[in-house]
Amino acid sequence: MNFSFLKEKAFQSLENKRYLTLKNILQDMNPADLALLFQDMEKNDVYIVFRLLPKEVSAETFSYMDSEMQMHLISIFSDSELSEVIDQLYLDDTVDLIEEMPANFVSRIIKNANDSTRKMINEILKYPNDSAGSIMTVEYVYLHKDMCVKESIEKIRSVGWVKETIYNCYVTDSRKLIGVVTLLDLLTSEDDTKISDIMDTNIISVNTYEHRESVAKKLSKYDFMAIPVVDNEERLVGIITFDDVMDVFEEEATEDIEKMAGISHNDESYFKTSVFKHVNNRMFWLMFLMLSSTITGLIIDNFQLQIATIPLLVSFMPTLMGTGGNCGSQSSALIIRGLSVDEIQLKDFFKVIFKEFRIALVCSIILAVVNGVRIYLMYKDIQIAIVVSLALIFTVIISKIIGCSLPMLAKRLKIDPTIMATPIISTCVDASSMFIYFTLATKMLNLA
């Protein structure tokens, strides 16, 4: 039964106040889908329907809701209802919740958490945003090296329900992480085998302060389901599971795409962000780049005489600036992405420039010939055709070189390469392209 069918049935029973039927329909639905169902509900119905869910399902559904819906529910929950939900939530979901709520909600949530949860929340909250510590969970299974397989499986069977994953277990010795053992290893070993004999001691872990993007890359490189998080003394403090990493990939890609288009990133969705917040996110680069285009304007100022003599020259400016901008953004997009997925290293600087130079040379000659012929056919002026074509060749080469080198220079200076994308590059390209074009025109058409 698919989601839209169940959803329709659910809304029908809700309308007719057939709560028993509704309860049965809800039981057939997945928490992620339930959260979507609540999103489309009248505010007044949300609380009633939420109370119809079984306890475990209700907390998981809660974790999939957006923050507005979560705030609505928290504001109508009694203290005991709130602490019930928090008890059932996985710790990393509680931390996510706290990070998104306004201060008065946070204090109510922390107040209603039980002592051990509160302690763990505070532990995680002290790590900086986007660090491994801030996205980890402390609900993992740990074993001792002297335990045997049978004991270990029994331990897992007894504590499994409250752990985020039981498929990777961690072996610790006075809190130090000394080995990893998978449930597959346990199940395919003899009952009396010692953990120390089957554990993998070649541990790959991340530090609490490592950036979440680097965590995501490691997990994906090794195809791990979970990766242990250790502190500076190699003590195990938590784990990060694949599901949290999938979200990181998506968010980081969104952030890159936005930054490349000159937009500050914010976590809210497009529609949830207010008009003024949108303006705020976009204004900095627009203003910066509008003002920097003054430079190109000043360069053109110097050629007013030439422009007055042959106004036709102006008609080819869009072609030059447009093609330059496109060439530059092609190169920068490839290089930025290459840097971000570690396909390109900083040491490849000159190799990249040489490659882009050769690509630019071939591209520019093809473009210049086509454009030259086009101009000659349309205006029957061979001299102008040559000037524009030569300027185009220079523009393409310069824009590809700028497009590939700015992101790499930024990375070298430990600035985020993505902000060196299209907008900045096209400003540099415009200025140099116009200077070359009008200088060439002046010299070759004897306009001085």
Next chain:
Amino acid sequence: MNFSFLKEKAFQSLENKRYLTLKNILQDMNPADLALLFQDMEKNDVYIVFRLLPKEVSAETFSYMDSEMQMHLISIFSDSELSEVIDQLYLDDTVDLIEEMPANFVSRIIKNANDSTRKMINEILKYPNDSAGSIMTVEYVYLHKDMCVKESIEKIRSVGWVKETIYNCYVTDSRKLIGVVTLLDLLTSEDDTKISDIMDTNIISVNTYEHRESVAKKLSKYDFMAIPVVDNEERLVGIITFDDVMDVFEEEATEDIEKMAGISHNDESYFKTSVFKHVNNRMFWLMFLMLSSTITGLIIDNFQLQIATIPLLVSFMPTLMGTGGNCGSQSSALIIRGLSVDEIQLKDFFKVIFKEFRIALVCSIILAVVNGVRIYLMYKDIQIAIVVSLALIFTVIISKIIGCSLPMLAKRLKIDPTIMATPIISTCVDASSMFIYFTLATKMLNLA
């Protein structure tokens, strides 16, 4: 011990031909790291070192290598060595390998696979590229609804080693998928419980022909470790695991970023792609957009008289075209990304346009005031300042509207919205912006 340390030690022992030491070092390394180690090795050493690896590790390492290295090894493997590696590979890795190899290698691989593997390979190869069928594996654990927990765990213990995952098991009845049961469910149930009593019958699956991007989204939405793949008759034919999906996320993001910059995507890395292939990937859009900029040129042609009279007008063209381009790419990037992560739906068309209109209004007024003051201060010409500022307001509004509506129109026409990105939009924006600018200048400065 970290990778670079082990790598250095490995190369030292290799140089001194201390193969026993080398073998011990290799045993401490993860297959993903081993693959990187081979990448830096002399071609002649690769085969020797590969034979030092334990059988299971060697196949996994092989699966992490790039296709060039894989081809090198296959070409020196004897038939029996090749079939040994194929036997140890997970089926989906074998299929990946086949998809990347040239024809003569493919036939050798298929020839050296055993009968059942060959049958499964052919099964998967018939699905279109990028479909769920093409990335699934058929190595999953299936159970029968009448089995009890104890029997099921025994089955998993006996077959677990050759399955891609044992943590999700699938319950089938005459090949139809009727339920899913996790290893956690099994371990936390009594030994004599029937599978039919604990299995989850509310199954979320994907069809063999579903696009891999939609598979990735589903897996991430539900935080699944694996998702079952069924054919049109709901029969279970395979599963897709989270590790394959993490790669999909990264590749799809790269593809989006490239397309948005007007580059055709290819699977090879930046350096592995030849100069001519790069030219080929970039030429189409460069040529298309260069020729379409002719339209802007033709519009400007009509205003030669005005340009000759006040050449200063030309100095403000870069500001107008640049700001328009940036505004357009900001809007299109947000909308394209929003469509791709399902945050924005097609039915929101007018809502988006109205939102972008309001954002554009606020942005344009701020920009126009700043730019107007700047022009007045620099050139002491209030009339030109007003003309440019008015043109800027129109340009910003038009470019934001074009920037948000073109990707949505593309999606409506079932064209990929990403190709409606920066390049096309800036062409439309340039043409309309120049038309408005020179028309305003003609009217307001009495230049007709």
